[in-house]
Amino acid sequence: MAPKKKQYNNEDQTIDTLLRPERWGDYIGQEKIKRNLRIIIEAAQKRKEPIDHLLFYGQPGLGKTTLAKLVTNELGASMKITSGPTIEKAGDLVAILSNMEENEILFVDEAHRLNRLIEEVLYPAMESRKLHIVIGKGPGARSVSLDLPPFTLIAATTRVNLLSAPLRARFGATFKLDYYEEKDIEEIIKRSAKILGVEIDKNAIEILAKASRFTPRTANRLLKRARDYIEVHNEKVVTGDIAMKTLEFLELDTLGLENYDRIFLQTIADKFDGGPVGINTISAALNEDRGIIEDVYEPYLMRIGFLRRTSAGRVVERAAMEHLGRTPKRGLL
Numbered sequence: 001m002a003p004k005k006k007q008y009n010n011e012d013q014t015i016d017t018l019l020r021p022e023r024w025g026d027y028i029g030q031e032k033i034k035r036n037l038r039i040i041i042e043a044a045q046k047r048k049e050p051i052d053h054l055l056f057y058g059q060p061g062l063g064k065t066t067l068a069k070l071v072t073n074e075l076g077a078s079m080k081i082t083s084g085p086t087i088e089k090a091g092d093l094v095a096i097l098s099n100m101e102e103n104e105i106l107f108v109d110e111a112h113r114l115n116r117l118i119e120e121v122l123y124p125a126m127e128s129r130k131l132h133i134v135i136g137k138g139p140g141a142r143s144v145s146l147d148l149p150p151f152t153l154i155a156a157t158t159r160v161n162l163l164s165a166p167l168r169a170r171f172g173a174t175f176k177l178d179y180y181e182e183k184d185i186e187e188i189i190k191r192s193a194k195i196l197g198v199e200i201d202k203n204a205i206e207i208l209a210k211a212s213r214f215t216p217r218t219a220n221r222l223l224k225r226a227r228d229y230i231e232v233h234n235e236k237v238v239t240g241d242i243a244m245k246t247l248e249f250l251e252l253d254t255l256g257l258e259n260y261d262r263i264f265l266q267t268i269a270d271k272f273d274g275g276p277v278g279i280n281t282i283s284a285a286l287n288e289d290r291g292i293i294e295d296v297y298e299p300y301l302m303r304i305g306f307l308r309r310t311s312a313g314r315v316v317e318r319a320a321m322e323h324l325g326r327t328p329k330r331g332l333l
Helices: 015-019 031-047 064-075 090-098 116-128 165-169 182-196 202-210 216-232 240-249 259-271 279-286 290-303 318-324
Strands: 054-058 079-083 104-109 130-135 142-147 151-157 173-177 307-310 313-316
Touching (some): 031 064, 031 173, 064 104, 064 151, 090 116, 090 130, 116 130, 116 151, 116 165, 182 202, 202 240, 259 290, 259 313, 279 290, 279 313, 290 307
Parallel strands (some): 054 151, 054 173, 079 104, 104 151
Antiparallel strands (some): 307 313
16 A cells, blocks of 8 residues: 655645654664764753763764754754854854853754854853954954853865864764665665655665665655655656666766766776876876865765775776676776
8 A cells, every 4th residue: 555645835844854864763773873972961850960062073964963963853952053054254253152041952963064253252162162253443443341151063075084173073973974874874865764754665775776876865866856756757667777767867877877977987997098097197186186086976986886095096996897788807896
């Protein structure tokens, strides 16, 4: 029997918000991080203190924002949400901090995009709950110190290396979110399908999970597109065949590689004989920024064993050559 479909109207939350876990029991994966966070939260509650400032980092779509909201829910607190790019000057941060309530959570996404002047404002706020502001200009300027209520800063970033060392040192705990196990992604797809009222068979779950790049956000995106497909074609169930057709119209292969992934691998395989080749040479050949290659292209390809970084440069592995239909050169693993 197919699950009952949930009806959406203009007052409903977005689908992505509905799929976001709101309780620890619904958050699948990242077991070590959840266990450690529970200890931090329980200890702080017993002492009746706010929890330490927290830093979450990892690839996009792994659940950093969700974890921040789960921590907030567990504490029974409220949350103010902002991001590095929206805090353009120190005055913006001063306005946010001066309006914080006792034990409130301030969540800053894309924290690596905070400029250094804004970080300077954060240091005393995080360390001693003081806000130092300068009133006036020139000889008549004076410094005023304001006390802040107890609060917790939770920051999320995909580029932890771009945070200054003094800022990183002021977080009481730092957690790296890793790629998920495939079995966890399968459970996430099952849960999301139930929420969306989509019937999906085991074969389809396995296909979508394998193509999800070990990332919950991608898994949910693929499920939503499969849902679109069955609704347009008047099907009742997402089958393995429909899952494959979903990947096909999204131009993904069975491992979730997109066109840019394949072009990246093909460039190294064909132009540079599989490598090793330096990152700057690859960047020039692709006409792509080095940072994009290192942060977007490479992490997943290394995770699935398609790419290796060496002191001499990047090397395409045997598995990748075979996946591309190329003949692996001798010596490849």
